[in-house]
Amino acid sequence: MNQPQRQTVINVINPNMTETMTELIAKAAQASASPATRIVGRTARFGAASIEGHYDEALATIGMLKEVAEGDKAGADAHVIACFGDPGLLAARELSAAPVLGIAEAAMHAASFIATRFSIVTTLSRTKVIAEHLVRNYGMEHICRKVRAVDVAVLDLDKPEANVRGVLLGECRNALSEDGIGAIVLGCAGMADLAQDLSAELGIPVIDGVAAAVRFAEALVGLGLKTSKHGDLAFPLPKARSSL
Numbered sequence: 609m610n611q612p613q614r615q616t617v618i619n620v621i622n623p624n625m626t627e628t629m630t631e632l633i634a635k636a637a638q639a640s641a642s643p644a645t646r647i648v649g650r651t652a653r654f655g656a657a658s659i660e661g662h663y664d665e666a667l668a669t670i671g672m673l674k675e676v677a678e679g680d681k682a683g684a685d686a687h688v689i690a691c692f693g694d695p696g697l698l699a700a701r702e703l704s705a706a707p708v709l710g711i712a713e714a715a716m717h718a719a720s721f722i723a724t725r726f727s728i729v730t731t732l733s734r735t736k737v738i739a740e741h742l743v744r745n746y747g748m749e750h751i752c753r754k755v756r757a758v759d760v761a762v763l764d765l766d767k768p769e770a771n772v773r774g775v776l777l778g779e780c781r782n783a784l785s786e787d788g789i790g791a792i793v794l795g796c797a798g799m800a801d802l803a804q805d806l807s808a809e810l811g812i813p814v815i816d817g818v819a820a821a822v823r824f825a826e827a828l829v830g831l832g833l834k835t836s837k838h839g840d841l842a843f844p845l846p847k848a849r850s851s852l
């Protein structure tokens with residue numbers, strides 16, 4: 609007789625401190641997850657209301673790591689860092705034995721499986737360099753053609769007057785006509801609810817990193833894979849530290 613499938617618990621962390629954005633992210637994560645997966649959405653309690661630069665990322669990393677620790681205590685099977693800068697990804701992999709995925713890394717790998725070239729469309733022009741650094745660090749320079757921005761602030765994404773769907777469609781169309789790409793990666797967790805609609809409108813795959821990261825996390829858990837504790841991702845060395 610088939611054993612009842614054990615529920616997989618995925619800790620989806622919004623590293624910024626805006627609860628409404630966590631709700632949007634958690635809804636998108638649950639929509640992507642398989643029925644046997646439970647999504648636990650967590651909001652950073654230290655950091656910044658939104659992450660739009662190097663300073664915000666540095667602050668947010670502390671708040672994010674605290675939510676990784678809380679998720680581990682609650683028995684999470686995997687963690688997703690739901691911010692396109694993947695802030696503190698390797699630190700989180702040191703801290704936890706569970707698989708930890710960043711939405712940028714997950715989205716770029718998903719794009720690499722279905723297209724030979726993709727472009728990224730993110731929020732502010734000043735944060736494009738963060739995505740460009742990730743493209744290089746993840747070895748994606750040969751297939752990521754361009755990082756584009758719509759210059760809408762993260763916390764304006766849900767404001768009707770920002771016309772986010774319209775400006776995103778326009779920039780995605782520019783990418784389609786100029787970049788020679790087969791897919792688009794959305795460069796902000798706050799765009800998670802737009803991917804399917806944009807993909808239907810544009811006729812190409814538009815990838816949301818939240819959905820990709822959740823499915824990849826399920827796959828790793830299903831494979832019985834955990835973050836290696838041999839080498840640089842071993843648990844942090846014991847020493848005096850400020851408490852998370």
Ligand code: 5HY
Pocket residue numbers: 624657658659660661690691692693730731732735762795796797798
């Ligand atoms: C994010 N900032 O996904 C990033 C991405 C961005 O608060 N959540 C944020 O738009 O720079």
